[in-house]
Amino acid sequence: MTGEVAVLGAGMHPWGKWGRGFVEYGTKAARAALADAGLEWSAIQSVVGANTVRCGYPGQVAGATFAKALGWQGARVTSVYAACASGARAIDTARAQILSGMADTVLVVGSDAAPKGFFAPAGGERPDDPDWLRFRVLGATNPAYFALWARRRMALYGDTAEDFARVKVKNAAAGAANPYARYRSPVTAEEVAASPVVADPLRLLDICATSDGAAALVLGSVETARRLGMARPVRIRAVSSVSPTHPRTALDLPDIATDSAPPGSPVPDPFRPSIARAAYEEAGLGPEDLSLAEVYDLSTALELEWYEDLGLCAPGEGAKLLREGATAPGGRIPVNPSGGLASFGEAVPAQAIAQVCELTWQLRGQAGERQVPGARAGITVNQGLFGHGSSVVAVR
């Protein structure tokens, strides 16, 4: 088991389409996290930024960008990128610095100002870039992959469009109670069914939007938390950052084809379940110990997939778990009490940090209307393209 680090503070800038710059959003979230920790900026020894690839050079040196915006004070700066998993990798980097004794107080920030519509690759002619190629050769957008997986679930497990809509209805109801969410209105199954098809079988309301937003955490050693007078701080007990194993035979974006498996060999271990498995092993707990989970619902159907990959139910039983109400507020294991990506829309480098902010508030009992009663342990999970898995376990 790896050592624990304490969450000293958490802060966010509300998600939305605000039309301003990512530096402003991130700075606001950072200041909120510092205030929550009761720490002056000058007390921060290291800044880890989760990069955005959409905001020019400053976005690709996010650690330095936020250190400058908060006022250069000489702290160590690090910038990391891992697509949708960038925020969790930033947390992992901060944790390593704390556990190795490099720093006692680390600020983690992720922020994005997202374009309208489909995410698209950077310009230029780059036939050796799989992300460029899938758009160039196939016009295969992210929702196209979500739809391929969704149809596969329908064929293998009997999931229906109504099951998918039920995920949106659940998450929209939760998001309506979250002041940081972008969409704050309940959604009905009829509204999902009436929204236009984007990539059959998925409709517009099955697919998460792209948003502006920012989230930040102040992490420190458990010792530091005690020194600050926090008797029972939220502690990060595990950060899984596993990569896939060869051959990968499950189709995943941005790839046009899977690896090939040798004839007669056993079916290779799929990637997604391995992400949570590593987190459970490191945390020394299992799905039965969880009070809540924040999962990466890029699509409604994908949320059901995560139930199974987290071990909340057996493969193929995600829709059943949902229908039973187990993952709704008040259920056995509420999933996405924050409202999830369905209510936030994706602000890529901020999203995995926002998931941990939600765990923090839930574990402290500060989640207001959306509070999971008596929350003791929570997990986040997400997957960034190009083989980045991430899962964080926090306890109190």
Added chain:
Amino acid sequence: MSPTRVPVVDGWFTAEGGEFRLLGTCCRDCGAVYFPREDAFCRAPGCSGTELAEVPLSRRGRVWSYTDGRYRPPAPYPSGPERTWRPYTLIAVELAAERMVVLGQGAPGVALADLAIGMEVEVVPGVLAEEDGRTLTTWHWRPVPEEGPAPDGRPAPGEAS
């Protein structure tokens, strides 16, 4: 003068010998097959292979999943706003011999209603778009006709040969 025909990516497919095939590469040391092709190093962990031979992939496979694109994808998809936009199907096909899944667009006219998971499909030459006075060629997947010989003269599945 008719526009020049150029493959949308070099070296991914061929019609040489009169038969259209996707082209991958195969590691001479461990036999791993790659599409898109790997030409310098084998990616199998523990294999130090550096010789990869070009191999044609199976011509037929079974539908692993499928969808369509109802909105115009962004660049670099060759479909600027000045062009007519035609929705297309996307089909992921499982090749049994290679034990791999390969995506492709459905041939023109292939609708979602024509497809089902597990259905047999075959690879056929296709046109992706006209761009800058060139015709960009690609591969398409198309359901194998149930009766009669396949268009290239091969017997249809189940037919006595």
